[in-house]
Amino acid sequence: MRKKLYVFLLAILCTVVSKSQTLSLSGRVVDENGAPIPFASVVIKGKSKTGTTSDPDGKFSIAVARGNVLVVSAVNYAPTEIAVGTGSTLEIRLSAAKADLSEVVVTAMGIKRNERALGYSVSKVDPGNMLQKSEPNILNTLAGKVPGVDIRAGQGQPGAASRIQIRGVSTFSGADPLIVVDGVPYSNPLIKTSNSLTAGGAYGSGLNNIDPNDIESISVLKGAAAASLYGSRAANGVLLITTKSGAPKRGSKSLNVTYRAGYSIEKVADIPEFQNLYGAGANFRTQSSNGSWGGKFGRGVIYDAAGNVVRPSSSGIDSIPATTWATMYNSYPELFPNGLIAYKAVPDNVSSLFKTGNLMEHSIGLNGGEGRSLFNVTLSQVNQKGYIMNSSYKKSNVSVGGQTAVGKLTIGANASYARSKQVGGFIGAAQNFLSQWGRTYTMARNWDITGWPSVNKVGAQIGFNDGQYTNPIWGAYHNVITTFDDRIVGNVRASYKFNNWIRVDFNAGVNNYALFRDQVIDKSSYGSGTTAPENPLGTITEVIDKQQEIQGKIIAVISPKIAKDWSLDINLGSDVNERNSRHQQVYGIDFVIPGLYNLNNTRRQTYSNDGDLRTKRRLVGFFGDASIGYKNYAFLNVTGRGDLTSTLPYKNAKYFYPGISGSLVWSEALNLKSKWFDYGKVRAGYARVGNDAEPHKGEAIFDLNAAGFLNQPFATRGGDYYDTTLTPEFTRELELGADLRFFNQRVGLEVTWYDKKSTDLIYGISLPRTAGYSNFYTNLGEIRNTGWEIALDVSPVVTSKFRWDIRGIYTQNKNTVLALKEGLTRSLLVTGGYNYIEAGKPYGYLRGSHSARSEDGQLLISATSGMPYLDPNDDMVGDPNADYKMGITNTVSYKGFTLNVLFDMTKGGDFYSETINSMLGRGVTKDTENRERNAVITGIYGDPTPVIGSDGLNHYVPLMVNGKTVPNQTRVTTNDLFFTAGTGASFATNGAFEYAVWDGTVYRLREISLGYSLPSKWVSALKLTNITLSVNGRNLWYLAPNVPKYTHFDPDINSVIGSGSQGVESGGAPSTKRFGVNLNVTF
Structure with missing residues (x-):
């Protein structure tokens, strides 16, 4: 009898120990964003018949022993394994599975096909990824994500169009898919x-x-x-x-x-770095001009439009005649009691407009x-x-x-x-x-367009650059x-x-x-x-x-x-x-x-x-x-x-x-x-x-x-x-x-x-x-x-x-x-x-004028001006x-x-940019700041008289001296490089078309x-x-x-x-x- 009692107590003890090693585990299965995954499979590894599924809210409960491993899986998600510890609650996060090549995809005419059966490429995009990008235009959200697809976003206007091309251009009448x-x-x-x-x-x-x-x-x-x-x-x-x-x-x-x-919020991505040493003018003459090639702030000589000296400066220029901005002066002469307007840099005259x-x-x-x-x-x-x-x-x-x-x-x-x-x-x-707004970037560095009125007393606009161009502040509303x-x-x-x-x-x-x-x-x-x-x-x-x-x-x-x-x-x-x-x-x-x-x-x-x-x-x-x-x-x-x-x-x-x-x-x-x-x-x-x-x-x-x-x-x-x-x-x-x-x-x-x-x-x-x-x-x-x-x-x-x-x-x-x-x-x-x-x-392809070059690609330079000759024939200058x-x-x-x-x-x-060409030609960025130095353009002298080539067209050829070409040694200023009168005479304004084309x-x-x-x-x-x-x-x-x-x-x-x-x-x-x-x- 005592022996049976011992056996009975031992059985109870074993049961108690066994129960103490088993626990009721509750949890929730969610995706990477924390959203519940319903009907996920939760099974004990090695015991495929022992398990449960999550409810519509992703919740589940299961009896497990410490040390068991749970295998959790769901359709469209990568399975994962979780070792059972001492806790009684658990949140299991599943990641989206990699593309399964046996899944069904929608093809042309809505026909559904097994992806492994497709003999061509089809790219799928998860629309959920679009909604967290602060971008209402669906095309822009595809940029950089789909091979074979090129997206180019529109700029300037809210709601601007974007361009989409798939595998290049297949017709001359447009490339829209x-x-x-x-x-x-x-x-x-x-x-x-x-x-x-x-x-x-x-x-x-x-x-x-x-x-x-x-x-x-x-x-x-x-x-x-x-x-x-x-x-x-x-x-x-x-x-x-x-x-x-x-x-x-x-x-x-x-x-x-x-x-x-x-x-x-949306801001301009980047603003050019403008030079703030020179103001409006041309050839270092301070005057009303479409560009910033005028005198240096703080020194120089002031000229009128006819080129006559108005006032020499020995102590520096801090003001110029208000008639330089005639449209403003005539509208509001009371703003210029001394008949002068400050001649100084306005560093934020562009950025303040945006x-x-x-x-x-x-x-x-x-x-x-x-x-x-x-x-x-x-x-x-x-x-x-x-x-x-x-x-x-x-x-x-x-x-x-x-x-x-x-x-x-x-x-x-x-x-x-x-x-x-x-x-x-x-x-x-x-x-x-x-x-x-394109003209805004080329404003002279001394124009304070936001600091002055944009409308005169009779309601008409006051154009900037002495009325040559529409005032962007006025234009935005008119x-x-x-x-x-x-x-x-x-x-x-x-x-x-x-x-x-x-x-x-x-x-x-x-x-x-x-x-x-x-x-x-x-x-x-x-x-x-x-x-x-x-x-x-x-x-x-x-x-x-x-x-x-x-x-x-x-x-x-x-x-x-x-x-x-x-x-x-x-x-x-x-x-x-x-x-x-x-x-x-x-x-x-x-x-x-x-x-x-x-x-x-x-x-x-x-x-x-x-x-x-x-x-x-x-x-x-x-x-x-x-x-x-x-x-x-x-x-x-x-x-x-x-x-x-x-x-x-x-x-x-x-x-x-x-x-x-x-x-x-x-x-x-x-x-x-x-x-x-x-x-x-x-x-x-x-x-x-x-x-x-x-x-x-x-x-x-x-x-x-x-x-x-x-x-x-x-x-x-x-x-x-x-x-x-x-x-x-x-x-x-x-x-x-x-x-x-x-x-x-x-x-x-x-x-x-x-x-x-x-x-x-x-x-x-x-x-x-x-x-x-x-x-x-x-x-x-x-x-x-x-x-x-x-x-x-x-x-x-x-x-x-x-x-x-x-x-x-x-x-x-x-x-x-x-x-x-x-x-x-x-x-x-x-x-x-x-x-x-x-x-x-x-x-x-981009086609236009270009500088003359020798057969080995060297620029042909004029010995007189030091600038390249303009080839008489247009050609391809960019792809x-x-x-x-x-x-x-x-x-x-x-x-x-x-x-x-x-x-x-x-x-x-390659792309043609009127904005870059104009900024260089108008001398407003730091690229043109060091303008008082001389430079020699790499190239060789060209013969000033074109000859007829084998194609029947006129061409410049190298100038030969004793059977040899002559390296260019004629010096030019930075001013001449970017702004010179005469067609083809510079690398920007009035220059060959090729210099407005960039990689x-x-x-x-x-x-x-x-x-x-x-x-x-x-x-x-x-x-x-x-x-x-x-x-x-x-x-x-x-x-x-x-x-x-x-x-x-x-x-x-x-x-x-x-x-x-x-x-x-x-x-x-x-x-x-x-x-x-x-x-x-x-x-």
Whole structure:
């Protein structure tokens, strides 16, 4: 009996000990931002059947023993292992998994494919990363992140347009990719002033209407094989955007509410370092002059405009006659009681004109679902005040979406409305290709423009530089562009599943866009470089642009089971696209009541020939897509599309283009997986894409004139003449690539090479007046793009609490114009511009005057002046296409903190800069400060008499003495280097065009952000799901090593966007930097 008692007590003791080693562990599974991860798997390692899952709020509880290891995993997240310690609560943070090459992606026409089956490159962008960057323009948030994609941000005006190119330029008529939102093409017109060369370029674009808060996913289809099913607008690639339609019910929560707020400030990124030793004048003479080549502050001699000595200075110059600024003196003589004005440097006369802008964003989103029904509602508002006076941008968005399923039928719809208002200045008139703010940089160093009145006593402006140029302070409020635009987008879709292998999808949508713009140039605006107002009466231009796009599409999806180990997917469909536009423009001249900017307040209204333009076009397409797979590692895809367009002559209006692509996951085919190697895939694709013409370029157009001649109305043939044999453009592209993964997906590499050739490109050739027409539209030539795209992902450190991810991208594209129409040597892309196309040269190359050089490249110098001879013949002086681009993103996560840093760089890419050229030519930066020294330009003497070369043209040649060249020994001053009268006589103003062209290499800290997600126990106590705070900065630092040192110029300033221009800066506003804070709360 006693023995049995001992055994019984021992059993109880063992049980007690065992129970003391087991504990009830509760915890929460969250993501890197602290948001809960529902339905995560939590199991004890080695006991796969012992575990639990987290609830909709990420919470779980499990009985474990000390020393056990928990394995926690969830879909789309990297699994992690946690050792059980002595604590009873635990927060487990999972990091997003590396791209799984077995996941499904959305491709052309909304067709979903397994990523391993793709024979071409598709880049995906996480839209969540856009919302913490204080950047409402979605294009700008893509910069430096997607290989093969080049983004160039607009500057100056809040809401300014940005340029996007994918794999270079494939057509002479523009490089914009097709934008598709929820299956509906999304027009992306550039909102420009009357002259993009003189007015600072594009002031907005259609993509500004998209609300980043409403985006569910973004895919970039870069090659012809990926995009060809979209038809005639896909030659330049496709940006595929899907908006939100709701989220399924999670546990007991059928509604999720997210509120996001952001505030940021914006400042000019950098200001030139100005010299403050010399004031207004020329050749060291202090006088009213457009430049700072006058006398040195504190000493010198004062001259009048005629060059007569006004007052010698033995003790130094501290004042000059107030008549030097005659417009100011005549308006306010009481400000100059002694008839003098201070002659001294005003160091901040430029920087004081730029203000601190700000950006405020609010967004609230509701999404949820019940059963098979989902819904989403997003409301947002952006309110931006620019860093330039009287500039602003306001935008409001409302979007709704949802879907439901009944039996075999699924239906859904999305609709959105966007309204924006943009206000900003431009130039008074052409101003020699300088914007209202471009002249600001070249102000004489003694002009105190902010310290004096900008309006005289009768309300007219007081121009600076003695009235030669519009006063920017006055111009900001009197020369104003006000733009309203409205966009309504809607689509409905339905899908019916007949059985497990046949389904029919239908999608129809409409995209309505309307723009209303008032462009005011007030009375007394200057701009011609003279002292007389160029616009004494004032004008207003009213513009109304309306565009409508209607799209309908039906696809039959057939996926039969054909045999073991084999798969087959077939998509057969048709779509119809119709686009209508109307442009109305009327001018009002001579304001009656000052300050009332209304067309009815002008004495005369006029219409131009393009005062009411209407276009209509239609495209009908039929397409097919078939993909066959073997054992889920070998795939072959064949596509074909036929189009019927209304914009080409009927006999050439029908055209067909095929495509083929394939992929092989060779690591699985050969069973080559190991501890260090995870995945290997090769892919190849070849496709052809067609493209039609702009509407009404293949038919006769007549201009109506109601007033007519002698009050008799008449119609005249339009200025465009077309080729009656006009054919479609075609782009053929071969793409090869490989995808590799190593070390348990810790290292990933994607490499793509492509060769793209576009033929029969349509373009309008400018004709001489004697031809009777302005332009001749024909199939002009061919262009070729070849390049490399590389993406490298590395995760050096991954633990349960700390993660470090690095993503690097590399883009290289080389384009060459292969041929032009017989008899055409070259063509200017934009009238009055600098970009040309010519066989054998890169697209849009910069052409102009240049200095004469010997055969071995030495400058030919005039022995008399010491300056280079100007070559009698223009030539290529720059290639605006970058050599390559790189971007490196570092993301570090520790507990609730996430740090994200993006550096990028552009190598090469020449650009013309009117601003740099003018700053040097006007002697305002420190680059020209040491002007009282002599210098010898490196080169050799040239023969002053040109000779006829083998090409039949005149050329300067070296001066030979005793059979040898003679090194230049003639000294010149810095003043002569940058500002000398006579064409081609300097390196800036009046100099050869080549000296206004600079290398665009730039290194940049593009983005930096630091976010913190509050611990879940704090958030739960507030009855919330997630709270994230973040601070961020954009464009905080850049270095452009190949521009003049003290100009601090940013090569990313591209004041002329669209219309075929690239690498052209004509007085654009400076780039900016932003600092912001964001709050994200989920209920």
